[in-house]
Amino acid sequence: MNSKRLLDKSPAGIRVSTASVKAGNNNHPAGNSKSIGTVDCGVILACKNDPSTGSILYTLMLDDGTLKDYPSEDIVQNGIALKTSGKEKHLDQKKTGCDSSVEDTGPSGSVQKRGSPTYRLIVNGRNLDDQTHTEGRGLERCVGESKREALSLGPDISLQERYLHTSSHIPVPRNRKPSGHADKEVMAATVLTSLSTSPLVLNPASGAPAAVPEPTSRGWKESLSASYSSSTSGNWSWDASDQSVPSTPSPPLSNDVNKSFLLSSQGDDNIEESETTHFLFEDPIPRKRKNSMKVMFKCLWKNCDKVLSTSSGIQRHVRTVHLGRNSDSDYSDGEEDFYYSEIEVNMDTLSQGLSSLAPTSPTSAAPPPVFPTPDLPHSEPAHITLRGAPCHTPLSQSAPSTLCHIRTDHAYQATAPVSIPVSSKFIQSESGISMSWQSPPVIFKGSLGPVSQIRTVGVGEKRQPAQNATVTKIHTSAAPAPKPSTGARKPRGEAKKCRKVYGMEKKDMWCTACRWKKACQRFTD
DNA sequence: TCTGCCGGGGG
DNA sequence: CCCCCGGCAGA
Numbered sequence: 168m169n170s171k172r173l174l175d176k177s178p179a180g181i182r183v184s185t186a187s188v189k190a191g192n193n194n195h196p197a198g199n200s201k202s203i204g205t206v207d208c209g210v211i212l213a214c215k216n217d218p219s220t221g222s223i224l225y226t227l228m229l230d231d232g233t234l235k236d237y238p239s240e241d242i243v244q245n246g247i248a249l250k251t252s253g254k255e256k257h258l259d260q261k262k263t264g265c266d267s268s269v270e271d272t273g274p275s276g277s278v279q280k281r282g283s284p285t286y287r288l289i290v291n292g293r294n295l296d297d298q299t300h301t302e303g304r305g306l307e308r309c310v311g312e313s314k315r316e317a318l319s320l321g322p323d324i325s326l327q328e329r330y331l332h333t334s335s336h337i338p339v340p341r342n343r344k345p346s347g348h349a350d351k352e353v354m355a356a357t358v359l360t361s362l363s364t365s366p367l368v369l370n371p372a373s374g375a376p377a378a379v380p381e382p383t384s385r386g387w388k389e390s391l392s393a394s395y396s397s398s399t400s401g402n403w404s405w406d407a408s409d410q411s412v413p414s415t416p417s418p419p420l421s422n423d424v425n426k427s428f429l430l431s432s433q434g435d436d437n438i439e440e441s442e443t444t445h446f447l448f449e450d451p452i453p454r455k456r457k458n459s460m461k462v463m464f465k466c467l468w469k470n471c472d473k474v475l476s477t478s479s480g481i482q483r484h485v486r487t488v489h490l491g492r493n494s495d496s497d498y499s500d501g502e503e504d505f506y507y508s509e510i511e512v513n514m515d516t517l518s519q520g521l522s523s524l525a526p527t528s529p530t531s532a533a534p535p536p537v538f539p540t541p542d543l544p545h546s547e548p549a550h551i552t553l554r555g556a557p558c559h560t561p562l563s564q565s566a567p568s569t570l571c572h573i574r575t576d577h578a579y580q581a582t583a584p585v586s587i588p589v590s591s592k593f594i595q596s597e598s599g600i601s602m603s604w605q606s607p608p609v610i611f612k613g614s615l616g617p618v619s620q621i622r623t624v625g626v627g628e629k630r631q632p633a634q635n636a637t638v639t640k641i642h643t644s645a646a647p648a649p650k651p652s653t654g655a656r657k658p659r660g661e662a663k664k665c666r667k668v669y670g671m672e673k674k675d676m677w678c679t680a681c682r683w684k685k686a687c688q689r690f691t692d
Numbered sequence: 693t694c695t696g697c698c699g700g701g702g703g
Numbered sequence: 704c705c706c707c708c709g710g711c712a713g714a
Contacts, residue, residue: 664695664696664697666696667694667695667696679705679706680697681696681697682707683706683707683708684696684698684709685696685697686698687696687697
């Protein structure tokens with residue numbers, strides 16, 4: 168990386184301090200470096216080659232608004248000379264508070280600077296004066312969210328703090344060297360980070376105290392320790408003990424910036440906030456990444472297997488495609504909630520992903536994964552095509568429920584008996600909330616909601632022609648108890664029994680148990 | 693009153 | 704066993 172690249176990648180906006188004393192002599196024995204007296208503090212606006220000396224000059228805008236050129240050697244950012252060996256490659260270490268802290272702070276709490284001797288620690292201008300500590304704000308924003316972790320680091324941190332308090336000279340191994348290409352990339356990334364977290368950018372007016380309630384020293388400590396922890400917590404790819412910088416900086420960057428904003432407004436609840444943010448941004452991945460599970464939203468509408476990754480998306484889908492609402496308006500009466508469900512998709516076995524169908528609107532208790540899977544594939548395809556649409560008054564939940572029985576029993580009877588036990592179990596496990604003893608499908612409503620209803624409707628319809636009498640009969644019988652709202656009958660079987668399903672006329676269709684007035688075997692509870 | 697089904701009985 | 708029914712209890 169040369170100065171050109173440095174320019175491109177921009178030191179601009181990086182807040183630094185300028186030092187009156189060069190710190191960058193590689194031959195400086197540890198502990199022998201001169202104290203750096205910060206004279207100015209400002210933001211790098213540009214850097215350029217000095218034709219006369221061949222060195223790099225940084226144009227800084229100082230806090231007082233004036234512009235000034237400094238040789239890179241004289242520039243210190245976060246306590247580390249911007250340039251120490253004639254090469255700007257070290258810039259990457261100091262571009263941002265985050266990075267420099269991570270990079271430079273070892274587990275032992277010492278501040279290290281690769282390829283350079285001992286440095287006067289003026290990280291964030293901490294040991295300087297108020298004029299410079301604003302540098303640290305970016306850093307604190309960057310890593311402050313890791314505060315808790317940092318604070319839990321115990322010994323390491325305290326050691327760090329001790330260093331910080333006593334301040335100053337910190338022996339640094341000088342054999343830390345850039346790891347090459349990755350290093351450069353990180354540098355670029357860190358530059359960007361710096362830009363985005365620069366006080367100038369984020370909050371030009373307010374000083375550090377505003378952003379960080381605590382005393383400056385504390386803020387600094389936290390920022391440093393936090394940055395350290397962040398490296399260990401996985402947010403950053405840099406390992407404090409490993410100077411190689413293998414991974415791409417991008418993710419951490421965006422993430423970091425994101426968090427930084429959060430931090431600035433809410434010191435605590437970072438984790439929660441961060442998750443909330445993910446949620447708000449509709450990026451469920453982070454939460455589930457660990458298990459390679461991804462939350463998806465599946466449209467439950469009959470014959471519609473649409474799966475979207477965002478709730479808003481699925482809502483819109485339902486609203487516009489199925490409910491015929493105006494696609495423009497985002498108005499939602501919440502009805503869409505009934506027609507999609509949140510599912511966790513195992514990215515490894517996507518096809519099996521419908522394991523967790525949870526109605527998004529009601530409580531988010533995760534329903535037993537068992538049921539939906541077998542049921543969906545089984546019944547869905549069958550009905551969909553049969554008959555369709557006329558019935559879908561998705562709006563009315565009671566209507567479908569009546570037909571549901573038909574479908575259900577039909578399924579039990581005509582198709583795989585296997586499904587019987589399955590659904591039965593399900594029903595039980597679902598505790599029959601809002602379920603009606605008379606109709607299994609309704610039961611589904613508790614957890615599956617629309618899905619079963621809709622599907623059922625289709626079946627029922629299909630079946631109707633064949634069993635007109637039955638259907639009508641059912642209708643009438645079901646009418647009295649139109650809604651599951653009546654609550655569940657615990658002691659009694661909650662499922663419809665053959666009698667009710669088929670009616671007296673079709674007694675021959677009853678299961679034998681029902682015929683014998685025994686406990687129904689077909690619609691077991 | 694309807695319904696689910698237990699308990700019992702006849703063949 | 705198969706089949707049927709009296710009768711109870713919950714809704």
